[in-house]
Amino acid sequence: MKITRPTLIIDEVKCRANIEVMAQKANNSNTELIPHFKTHQSKEIGEWFKDYGVSKITVSSVKMAEYFAEAGWNDIYIAFPCNVLEVESINRLADKISLTLLFSNVVAIELLSDQLTSKVNARIEIDTGSDRSGFKNNNFEGIDSAINLINESELINLIGFYSHAGQSYKARNAKEINAVFDDMKSQLLVLNKKYELPISCGDTPCCSVVTHFDEFESIHPGNFAFYDVMQAQIGSCRFDQIGIALATPVVDVNHVTNEIVVHGGGVHLSKDEMIESKEVSYGKIVKFNKEGWGDPLEGCHVKSLSQEHGVVKATVEVCNSVKVGDILGILPVHSCMTADCMGYYYDLSGNIMSHLKSSY
Amino acid sequence: MKITRPTLIIDEVKCRANIEVMAQKANNSNTELIPHFKTHQSKEIGEWFKDYGVSKITVSSVKMAEYFAEAGWNDIYIAFPCNVLEVESINRLADKISLTLLFSNVVAIELLSDQLTSKVNARIEIDTGSDRSGFKNNNFEGIDSAINLINESELINLIGFYSHAGQSYKARNAKEINAVFDDMKSQLLVLNKKYELPISCGDTPCCSVVTHFDEFESIHPGNFAFYDVMQAQIGSCRFDQIGIALATPVVDVNHVTNEIVVHGGGVHLSKDEMIESKEVSYGKIVKFNKEGWGDPLEGCHVKSLSQEHGVVKATVEVCNSVKVGDILGILPVHSCMTADCMGYYYDLSGNIMSHLKSSY
Numbered sequence: 001m002k003i004t005r006p007t008l009i010i011d012e013v014k015c016r017a018n019i020e021v022m023a024q025k026a027n028n029s030n031t032e033l034i035p036h037f038k039t040h041q042s043k044e045i046g047e048w049f050k051d052y053g054v055s056k057i058t059v060s061s062v063k064m065a066e067y068f069a070e071a072g073w074n075d076i077y078i079a080f081p082c083n084v085l086e087v088e089s090i091n092r093l094a095d096k097i098s099l100t101l102l103f104s105n106v107v108a109i110e111l112l113s114d115q116l117t118s119k120v121n122a123r124i125e126i127d128t129g130s131d132r133s134g135f136k137n138n139n140f141e142g143i144d145s146a147i148n149l150i151n152e153s154e155l156i157n158l159i160g161f162y163s164h165a166g167q168s169y170k171a172r173n174a175k176e177i178n179a180v181f182d183d184m185k186s187q188l189l190v191l192n193k194k195y196e197l198p199i200s201c202g203d204t205p206c207c208s209v210v211t212h213f214d215e216f217e218s219i220h221p222g223n224f225a226f227y228d229v230m231q232a233q234i235g236s237c238r239f240d241q242i243g244i245a246l247a248t249p250v251v252d253v254n255h256v257t258n259e260i261v262v263h264g265g266g267v268h269l270s271k272d273e274m275i276e277s278k279e280v281s282y283g284k285i286v287k288f289n290k291e292g293w294g295d296p297l298e299g300c301h302v303k304s305l306s307q308e309h310g311v312v313k314a315t316v317e318v319c320n321s322v323k324v325g326d327i328l329g330i331l332p333v334h335s336c337m338t339a340d341c342m343g344y345y346y347d348l349s350g351n352i353m354s355h356l357k358s359s360y
Numbered sequence: 361m362k363i364t365r366p367t368l369i370i371d372e373v374k375c376r377a378n379i380e381v382m383a384q385k386a387n388n389s390n391t392e393l394i395p396h397f398k399t400h401q402s403k404e405i406g407e408w409f410k411d412y413g414v415s416k417i418t419v420s421s422v423k424m425a426e427y428f429a430e431a432g433w434n435d436i437y438i439a440f441p442c443n444v445l446e447v448e449s450i451n452r453l454a455d456k457i458s459l460t461l462l463f464s465n466v467v468a469i470e471l472l473s474d475q476l477t478s479k480v481n482a483r484i485e486i487d488t489g490s491d492r493s494g495f496k497n498n499n500f501e502g503i504d505s506a507i508n509l510i511n512e513s514e515l516i517n518l519i520g521f522y523s524h525a526g527q528s529y530k531a532r533n534a535k536e537i538n539a540v541f542d543d544m545k546s547q548l549l550v551l552n553k554k555y556e557l558p559i560s561c562g563d564t565p566c567c568s569v570v571t572h573f574d575e576f577e578s579i580h581p582g583n584f585a586f587y588d589v590m591q592a593q594i595g596s597c598r599f600d601q602i603g604i605a606l607a608t609p610v611v612d613v614n615h616v617t618n619e620i621v622v623h624g625g626g627v628h629l630s631k632d633e634m635i636e637s638k639e640v641s642y643g644k645i646v647k648f649n650k651e652g653w654g655d656p657l658e659g660c661h662v663k664s665l666s667q668e669h670g671v672v673k674a675t676v677e678v679c680n681s682v683k684v685g686d687i688l689g690i691l692p693v694h695s696c697m698t699a700d701c702m703g704y705y706y707d708l709s710g711n712i713m714s715h716l717k718s719s720y
Contacts, residue, residue: 004443004449005443005446061623080611080668080669083609086365086609088364105684108685111685132666133621251464251493252464254493261464267697270630270631272626306526309441324467324471327445336667341700343717
């Protein structure tokens, strides 16, 4: 494949290995892996998961549920606070497939139950520390109200509690990730015992590092299929497990500043950033080879992004080895966002794979 | 129009007023407005500019040039360091339309001139302080080499110098913006006199605040058509000149923390951020009304974004006035990036307008 423009490359072997590890681990705990498809948003990549026993999926919007329902998935969980304005689409979907919604407050339950025409499953969202949405685990008054409202509705079937422990993204090693997981688990187990309802969780750091999920009915990670530089920094993965890289044409090399300008900007990578050695980074640099790409180049990172430009801070050696017209690879800080920006993928053999963004 | 999902709304009246002001100002200076279409990337919105005398346009990639060439524009300037890997596309385009390329180094000129089959125009990029790409204005050796290489090529016609004074984005008022402009102008005038070649520039802060461009052959701003919260902070515009807003469904309201969760995340707004009153902000909050939307709500901003969630920090009053199922508007920090994320627009009458992203 001849690359001339910013192009998102996927290494199927690495991604399948990531999926297999997670599926095996869930299986060992007698827990169901219901992977989050918001990371890849691709009907072709979605098919890979079937080879590892996956039959139910998680998404983050009604639109994404519609896309994957059309691709043949018939058991879909929308792990985003129920958007009651989309009740018509929800009814259409629930009429065709097994649909599970997430409720983070009583108002949405009240509004939705008035307008539902088809049966849906429901999970109640518990905020175990991400401070984004959901009931606190000790808000029994709120949880009781939610359960009562759901039970009053003939069309909503409560199937459990769900928590996305987004606080795990602040962890930086396995010990800290395990501490987040243990705290989340103990919070959810209180509810599991009190209400006799299953519990589920979903963040990639916990699902990657923790080895046993026996108390959980299901796990819903997404990012693990691709991983990225942020997940490597957190401690969820090694660099050689990262399954996507943005190929970018080199358009300028500055031997005074040791900076390389590539065609690969915020519209390609997204502006998600991280801090490494006190410097802002938008990604690590790799070189492509016959097998895919190599390890990140020591001392190199994307230091700034504009709409179409990426500026790479490089070492003298790397600068001397790169010239205008070459291609450099960038391992993204946040692969879900990069995939969403790009809207399609090429595998290492040059086959194109679609993304929800390229389907409308 | 019934909004149920994150939807990008454009106020045509505000955008046309922004375009008219810029066109009038360029006209007063006998300078040509060659607007940058990377902001809207829309063939329909592109048509509006023709009503203000625009016949040439600026873009930031060969792909964007192809899109607008197909839409009928026949004089296009790619204001991005020439990507020699795209020579085949460049030749195809240059065969059909008047194409101008930007050269930021001699290597690209050498490589391209070997493979060119059609005539192109060229500008030489001067780095007047943005520290991204281009020749420093006192790098006469480099500039001389570039000019000689261009003059040796039968197919490349040198038409001037170009500088994007991206350093103006660090300014915070008209005085600071004018200082950036004056410095850029004096740097470019050295070259203008030495080489007897026209000069051009393009950043929106300078083009918005400065009143006279008599020394410049052309100006190439893009963002000014929409403006955004960042431009308001810099001092380029007023809030009531911002021409796009992201409509987002409210999915949770937390009266303990005074936070509102909306369906509108990094995949909709982009992760471009700014600091205001020492807090990170991803946008200002507005309410929609019959005429469009009102002024930003005091004391409210988007404090965090995940892939699909936006968390709005609000006042008690605003929190009490908003409920699950409502729609809130977000004025973006960076409108070009938000438009690129969304991939299409609706005007206030509900007509859809396309974007390059939705065309492939």
